[in-house]
Amino acid sequence: MKSRRFSGTSGHISSLDEIRHGGMGLAAKLVLEGKCSEARQVLIKVLEICPDDMEIMNLLAEAYLIEYKIGEAKTWLDRVFLIDPDNPRALYNRGVVHKETGEYEKAIAMYEMAIKSYPEDKKEDIADAWQNLGCALWEARRRNEALDAWKTCLKYNPKQKYARRNLKEFTNEYGMPKSPVGKLMDDYLAFTDMKQKEYLSMVGKESIDDIKEANAALKKISEAWNGHIASKYGMKLDRMKTEEKIKLFKEVKIFE
Numbered sequence: 001m002k003s004r005r006f007s008g009t010s011g012h013i014s015s016l017d018e019i020r021h022g023g024m025g026l027a028a029k030l031v032l033e034g035k036c037s038e039a040r041q042v043l044i045k046v047l048e049i050c051p052d053d054m055e056i057m058n059l060l061a062e063a064y065l066i067e068y069k070i071g072e073a074k075t076w077l078d079r080v081f082l083i084d085p086d087n088p089r090a091l092y093n094r095g096v097v098h099k100e101t102g103e104y105e106k107a108i109a110m111y112e113m114a115i116k117s118y119p120e121d122k123k124e125d126i127a128d129a130w131q132n133l134g135c136a137l138w139e140a141r142r143r144n145e146a147l148d149a150w151k152t153c154l155k156y157n158p159k160q161k162y163a164r165r166n167l168k169e170f171t172n173e174y175g176m177p178k179s180p181v182g183k184l185m186d187d188y189l190a191f192t193d194m195k196q197k198e199y200l201s202m203v204g205k206e207s208i209d210d211i212k213e214a215n216a217a218l219k220k221i222s223e224a225w226n227g228h229i230a231s232k233y234g235m236k237l238d239r240m241k242t243e244e245k246i247k248l249f250k251e252v253k254i255f256e
Helices: 009-032 036-049 055-064 072-083 088-100 104-117 123-139 143-156 160-171 183-203 210-229 232-237 242-251
Strands: none
Touching: 009 036, 009 055, 036 055, 055 072, 055 088, 055 123, 072 088, 088 104, 088 123, 104 123, 123 160, 143 160, 183 210, 183 232, 183 242
16 A cells, blocks of 8 residues: 655645755765855755754854854854854854864853753763863863863763874873973973972862962972982983883972
């Protein structure tokens, strides 16, 4: 028996859905072929049929972002926000806009809002937002937070290759953010971090809130580094294993 074809509203909705999904599929294919302008034309045609479709508007914004057409992307994102100010995909894309223009703190704020707005079951989308948040934090020199963001990304999606690559590239042997200056600076910062924690433990504090106290402690740490580590070991540190260096650092007593 042949299936019956129903007429009326349900058939009309089905037809619209077919046009919508077909248009989105064609646009995606055109983008992959590098034909972003043609992809946008297809999406605009679909939008004529579905004028309040926020997903199509986001796709249009993304098609402009691929070609770094920031102004046009923002225009479409603004149209989404007029309908839904908390649209997570639009918040994410606005984060991309700010990151591309070097406005890293604004990008951070947008990615954080996107993460809060995504439904909990959208784990891959949330992971992508954490990944981009990490990149913006790194550029804003909030590098410990960047590492934490990439680690959180992998909790949502262990297969997120960009976060995994960034952690590998930007984490030093001590599990800290890698210094752009080089390994010797990594060693110095690890030594400083260790001795700051020793000082806080000694005085029974979680943090130093007095600038004079902080400078005095840092001065003693720097003097110890120069007198006990840099002057005696210097470039030999490069040939030492991480465990050996940590043991050496622990042997230097500053705050007793």
